[in-house]
Amino acid sequence: MDQEGYDVAQICANGHVANSFTQHSPQFDQTFCQRCGSATMTTCPGCQAPIRGGYWGGIVRECVAPKFCINCGDPFPWTNLRIRAANDLAKELESIDDQDRSVLEKSIGELTKDTPYAQAAALKFKKVMAKVGTSAASMFRDILTDVVSETAKKILWP
Secondary structure (H helix, E strand, O other): OOOOOEEEOEEEOOOOEEEOOOOOOHHHOOOEOOOOOOEEEOEOOOOOOEOEEEEEOOOEEOOOOOOEOOOOOOEOHHHHHHHHHHHHHHHHOOOOOHHHHHHHHHHHHHHOOOOOHHHHHHHHHHHHHHHHOHHHHHHHHHHHOOOOOHHHHHHHOO
C-alpha cells in the first residue's frame, strides 16, 4: 500500500478486478479470474509497478480497472485488448468504405484518453457509427464502454 492510502489491485488480462485490496485482504486473491479464466496480475507488465487498487482510508472504495499505468503511462492489457477488438470489428464492417474504416481505427485509440482530441475523435466515431447501423454500433459500445474516457462517453452515449 502506498502512502496515499491506495492498496494494490489484482486484475485479469481482460480487466476484471479480482481483488481491490491485495495488501489488506490477500485471502481474496485469485490466481485466475473467476469470470473469464485469464491469469491475474498485480503489477504493470511494462514497468512492474504495482497496479493501484482500492482506497483504504476513512472511506473504503473498491477500484475500477485503470486504463493506463500511473507509473509508466502504458495502456494496461485490458485497454489494448478492447482497442484491438474494436479495430477488428471495424475491419469486418461491410457497410463502410476504407476511408471511414481508417477514421474509426484512428479514433478508437484516442477515445480511451482524456485529452482535448477525445472530443474530436468521439464526433468522428459517432459520424461513422451513424452509417453502420444499430447492431454494429451496439457491439462497439459493448467493447469500448469500460475504456472510453468520460469526455468521449458524454458525446457518444449521452
